[in-house]
Amino acid sequence: MYKYILKRIGLMIPVLIGISIIIFTIISLTPGNPARLILGERATQEAINQLNDELGYNDPLPVKYVNYMIDLFQGDMGTSYRTGGSVISEIGERFPVTLLLAVLDIFLTAVISIPLGVYIAIKKNSIADNVLTIVALIFTAMPSFWLGMLLMLVFAVGLNILPATGSDSFACFILPAFTVALLSVAQIMRMTRSSMLETLRSDYMRTARAKGVKENKIIWKHAIRNALLPVVTTMGVNFGWALGGSVITETVFGMSGVGTLTLLSVRSKDVPLVMGCVLFMSLLFSLITLVVDISYAYIDPRIKAQYGFKSKSRRSKRKEIRHVQSQS
Structure with a gap:
């Protein structure tokens, strides 16, 4: 029974990775700019471009996904663009x-x-x-x-x-x-x-x-x-x-x-x-x-x-x- 439980837990990892790939791809391909959301509609294009570079928004999609997964395996789920708070704390609340x-x-x-x-x-x-x-x-x-x-x-x-x-x-x-x-x-x-x-x-x-x-x-x-x-x-x-x-x-x-x-x-x-x-x-x-x-x-x-x-x-x-x- 314990082998079965460990096997099922092990199968969760590829399932979660597959889900993360699908969701990350879909949300990244949808229209919209997170930098404009953070800075507001009155922000200059220069400020928006600078923040996009800092967020890695202009990087290729595979690079953005790999960077996200590296942070995730280190226990960092990132920061919310909308509120500026930690994702973990936002979900926890x-x-x-x-x-x-x-x-x-x-x-x-x-x-x-x-x-x-x-x-x-x-x-x-x-x-x-x-x-x-x-x-x-x-x-x-x-x-x-x-x-x-x-x-x-x-x-x-x-x-x-x-x-x-x-x-x-x-x-x-x-x-x-x-x-x-x-x-x-x-x-x-x-x-x-x-x-x-x-x-x-x-x-x-x-x-x-x-x-x-x-x-x-x-x-x-x-x-x-x-x-x-x-x-x-x-x-x-x-x-x-x-x-x-x-x-x-x-x-x-x-x-x-x-x-x-x-x-x-x-x-x-x-x-x-x-x-x-x-x-x-x-x-x-x-x-x-x-x-x-x-x-x-x-x-x-x-x-x-x-x-x-x-x-x-x-x-x-x-x-x-x-x-x-x-x-x-």
């Missing part, structure tokens, strides 16, 4: 907002969607199944910005019980978290239902029923663990995207997260900040994917055996057997 929003999103999604998905799988073709499936389809078809503005209109403007914008207090995160979570709930609930139905129809479930095992034990001890594998995968991917910054949700609710920071840096052609945000998101997404893969070993014993995990009790039993055999 915004990331707690995005992290809290992502955690609330994944918590609400898990608490709402998984129990509902299991319930409508058990009550297949019932009124509750049909109603919740229709509701899930409606939420799936909703654009996130429209749902966010609808919730804002009802709870912030109409009822005036929650703030509409900002990220200064915990109350500011409630509407954005529900905006993202409700869209995820529809997806995860339908996936949980499909996975549970497939698991409940399997041969070993029928065998368990034939042996007289209680239905509640079959569902909550055996079926749900096997049905959760695709659900965990999707929730892990959603969590990774949320950690990268929900650009639309953060923009609608005026939150100062990584998503809005990335959008502002792209608009202003702030190359160091764009690169920093994208690489940060990519690293987080890769780590979340690795954690999801490892979690499979603890959900499904078959994958655990495939990875080479052995429980302590079995190892200790084998040691005891060898000890007894050596004494005899």
Whole structure:
């Protein structure tokens, strides 16, 4: 298992390098001049040319990329053209907002969607199944910005019980978290239902029923663990995207997260900040994917055996057997 983890971590390096090449090339080829952004519209052409030389903006694209990567491997992600602050500090200031929003999103999604998905799988073709499936389809078809503005209109403007914008207090995160979570709930609930139905129809479930095992034990001890594998995968991917910054949700609710920071840096052609945000998101997404893969070993014993995990009790039993055999 440890070899697998090290191998996956090693594979992250070429992935991140490939992403950096693509993003650096795209942002460098877009129109705009960072020196003009820094100095302002009233700056003279001479001052702009001088600053471009200092920034290396006039160097060939491969030279600029190599210089950037050399600084990056030394722990220097550069300085923002727009604010003049360190890229690391800029991301660090915004990331707690995005992290809290992502955690609330994944918590609400898990608490709402998984129990509902299991319930409508058990009550297949019932009124509750049909109603919740229709509701899930409606939420799936909703654009996130429209749902966010609808919730804002009802709870912030109409009822005036929650703030509409900002990220200064915990109350500011409630509407954005529900905006993202409700869209995820529809997806995860339908996936949980499909996975549970497939698991409940399997041969070993029928065998368990034939042996007289209680239905509640079959569902909550055996079926749900096997049905959760695709659900965990999707929730892990959603969590990774949320950690990268929900650009639309953060923009609608005026939150100062990584998503809005990335959008502002792209608009202003702030190359160091764009690169920093994208690489940060990519690293987080890769780590979340690795954690999801490892979690499979603890959900499904078959994958655990495939990875080479052995429980302590079995190892200790084998040691005891060898000890007894050596004494005899």
